[in-house]
Amino acid sequence: MTGRRPxxxxxxxEAGVSRATVSYVLNDAPGERIAQPTRERVLAAAAxxxxxxxxxxxxxANGHSDIVLLAMPDVPxxxxxxxxxxxxxxxxxxxxxxxxxxxxxxxxxxLPRLAxxxxxxxxxxxxxxxxxxxxxxxxxxxxxxPAGTGSDGLATAALLRRQGRMQVEHLAxxxxxxxxxxxxxxxxxxxxxGPRQDGVRQACADRxxxxxxxxxxxxxxxxxxxxxxxxxxxxxxxxxxxxxNDEVALAALHGLRELAVDVPGRIAVIGVDGIPLAxxxxxxxxxxxxxxxxxxxxxxxxxxxxxxxxxxxxVPVEDVLHLIPRATT
Amino acid sequence: MTGRRPxxxxxxxEAGVSRATVSYVLNDAPGERIAQPTRERVLAAAAxxxxxxxxxxxxxANGHSDIVLLAMPDVPxxxxxxxxxxxxxxxxxxxxxxxxxxxxxxxxxxLPRLAxxxxxxxxxxxxxxxxxxxxxxxxxxxxxxPAGTGSDGLATAALLRRQGRMQVEHLAxxxxxxxxxxxxxxxxxxxxxGPRQDGVRQACADRxxxxxxxxxxxxxxxxxxxxxxxxxxxxxxxxxxxxxNDEVALAALHGLRELAVDVPGRIAVIGVDGIPLAxxxxxxxxxxxxxxxxxxxxxxxxxxxxxxxxxxxxVPVEDVLHLIPRATT
DNA sequence: CGCGCCTGGTTACGCGCGTAAGCATCACTG
DNA sequence: CAGTGATGCTTACGCGCGTAACCAGGCGCG
Numbered sequence: 001m002t003g004r005r006p007x008x009x010x011x012x013x014e015a016g017v018s019r020a021t022v023s024y025v026l027n028d029a030p031g032e033r034i035a036q037p038t039r040e041r042v043l044a045a046a047a048x049x050x051x052x053x054x055x056x057x058x059x060x061a062n063g064h065s066d067i068v069l070l071a072m073p074d075v076p077x078x079x080x081x082x083x084x085x086x087x088x089x090x091x092x093x094x095x096x097x098x099x100x101x102x103x104x105x106x107x108x109x110x111l112p113r114l115a116x117x118x119x120x121x122x123x124x125x126x127x128x129x130x131x132x133x134x135x136x137x138x139x140x141x142x143x144x145x146p147a148g149t150g151s152d153g154l155a156t157a158a159l160l161r162r163q164g165r166m167q168v169e170h171l172a173x174x175x176x177x178x179x180x181x182x183x184x185x186x187x188x189x190x191x192x193x194g195p196r197q198d199g200v201r202q203a204c205a206d207r208x209x210x211x212x213x214x215x216x217x218x219x220x221x222x223x224x225x226x227x228x229x230x231x232x233x234x235x236x237x238x239x240x241x242x243x244x245n246d247e248v249a250l251a252a253l254h255g256l257r258e259l260a261v262d263v264p265g266r267i268a269v270i271g272v273d274g275i276p277l278a279x280x281x282x283x284x285x286x287x288x289x290x291x292x293x294x295x296x297x298x299x300x301x302x303x304x305x306x307x308x309x310x311x312x313x314x315v316p317v318e319d320v321l322h323l324i325p326r327a328t329t
Numbered sequence: 330m331t332g333r334r335p336x337x338x339x340x341x342x343e344a345g346v347s348r349a350t351v352s353y354v355l356n357d358a359p360g361e362r363i364a365q366p367t368r369e370r371v372l373a374a375a376a377x378x379x380x381x382x383x384x385x386x387x388x389x390a391n392g393h394s395d396i397v398l399l400a401m402p403d404v405p406x407x408x409x410x411x412x413x414x415x416x417x418x419x420x421x422x423x424x425x426x427x428x429x430x431x432x433x434x435x436x437x438x439x440l441p442r443l444a445x446x447x448x449x450x451x452x453x454x455x456x457x458x459x460x461x462x463x464x465x466x467x468x469x470x471x472x473x474x475p476a477g478t479g480s481d482g483l484a485t486a487a488l489l490r491r492q493g494r495m496q497v498e499h500l501a502x503x504x505x506x507x508x509x510x511x512x513x514x515x516x517x518x519x520x521x522x523g524p525r526q527d528g529v530r531q532a533c534a535d536r537x538x539x540x541x542x543x544x545x546x547x548x549x550x551x552x553x554x555x556x557x558x559x560x561x562x563x564x565x566x567x568x569x570x571x572x573x574n575d576e577v578a579l580a581a582l583h584g585l586r587e588l589a590v591d592v593p594g595r596i597a598v599i600g601v602d603g604i605p606l607a608x609x610x611x612x613x614x615x616x617x618x619x620x621x622x623x624x625x626x627x628x629x630x631x632x633x634x635x636x637x638x639x640x641x642x643x644v645p646v647e648d649v650l651h652l653i654p655r656a657t658t
Numbered sequence: 659c660g661c662g663c664c665t666g667g668t669t670a671c672g673c674g675c676g677t678a679a680g681c682a683t684c685a686c687t688g
Numbered sequence: 689c690a691g692t693g694a695t696g697c698t699t700a701c702g703c704g705c706g707t708a709a710c711c712a713g714g715c716g717c718g
Contacts, residue, residue: 005445005469007674018698023676033696050465052445056394057674059385060703082411093436100429107422116334116381136379140334221608247606254609277576279550280583282611336704347668352706362666386704389673 006049015045064119071125073191074104079275087296112136126156145303157195163272164199167242176240179212185219193244228255246271246278269328283327294319335378344374397426400454402520403433408604416625441465455485474632486524492601493528496571505569508541514548522573557584575600575607598657612656623648
């Protein structure tokens, strides 16, 4: 009994109508011309057979699928990334769109090729796309929605810079003037780390504070303490550490604890992201929390608006970012 | 100049051959019957036009896509989950298969329907599927590869129980006899927490130790300390906590720290998962690390083997699980 | 020389679907 | 009662692709 899956033709036969009628009924055709009794016969037949339309057939006929491609830079997926992707997926699903994430890893097919293969409806990206990719997409008639650029979008780089600024604002308000900036070891994270560090630098410059001292936090736990010790020796005037994100902050915090450095008495620490575990460190970590659902909702709205040819409304920063003061500052 | 995307017909015209020839060349047809010069003309034309085959067309012609659906229970995505999914995706991609994850959230379309719409090649699942779903999939001729069941697969429940057993093994070896089991607050996690807790119970029973005392760790940081205090008051004989996973363990550890309880002197703590941040707690957390890449590789191999009609070889537990002793035990 | 056989292609069809265009039927009007 | 719309459905086509079936030509062989 391992039959094939039912097609709309099966439904048509079952309901005693033509295939076209089935299609009109199931798609709620705008110029509704099907009588109510017929409608019900078709719907009943479809339910009885467990009919589910083939997306392949529909895509071929329509010329495009309902897939939206999210272009992600090649970054190791962290807590926040997955929460964000999850939220975008849900927001788009509410519009009948399916999100597929494309990680720009060297081995993967290039973005325009994948977009063509999937007959995607649109391509979303957090950062401006390379001109070559944009041109390739335009050439095949695919809309690119660069959420990371322009004034109406959730300008990603600006948001990242804002996070850095907020870190400095909080530290400056509590009297710190000599800062260090803790960078992650993985070079692929520089797409995010760069703008955040820029925000910190700019905020320092605005306040006429000396530029923050950069230092890298190694991935290897046993090397972290040595890196922190080196920082304290090289830049003894530093009283606070801005970390790239909470994970880097927690690693640095561990190094400080190993060295029995008083936190926040001797050195204050602040992170970004607001991951759940930041509440459980010793001492609990002060951080700039990101509301991924709010950011994702906006990205999704922006995408839908652009697909409809409208302009999206800017997202208020307060909805997405806020300070969680805890015990490390 | 926003033309349509090139089709194989465009390539055929460009190369001066028929569309069938293009198809044979680009798919490396098994009964190779195309001359080398022609091959090269076709390949050159395809490259020149930037041709990418439409997956919709291919799916329709083949009768199925290259998509494999991974059925996930409705769990909040944690660190390990995303690492695992990532690893499965890569392993399957190496076989030319595309992984799509289906989260069984109440709002989503049901699994068999989605599988039909995508014309999937197979459905993977970490746990045995409901009989109704299995029947529905079989009826439409879709193979289900239940990696979570059977003796040749990566029997998920057995693996989870094994993790619990390993926690007890380590604690018993260091002299602990009265254990508590720390459960997550989110009820959806019970699909994972149940088997792990069972493993702990069984291991205790095997050693004729008293049954572990269960207690729930709240999601709200401010409520954690009270929960831990209640545990210590209600079950003062307990000397060690097995936690559902590292996040729960770190939360419990935070509660113990707040109460100034000596760890591991008065209470030992052990987690599961081996997330990076477990190395940075105070004190650093002992845990049963899971190698998601190894598990994923096996799951992917198992899936591919079953698609080819073979049986998969069992995965050695040592490849997937190992103890990381740190300072909390 | 006629036959079969390999080589290197081509032509023809169908996969499941959306939809434009066609075609009965019937109510209503001048 | 012929003419005119609406109403309710069907027929016909094409989307891009894989592939079975077919066919032209060259070559060895009895």
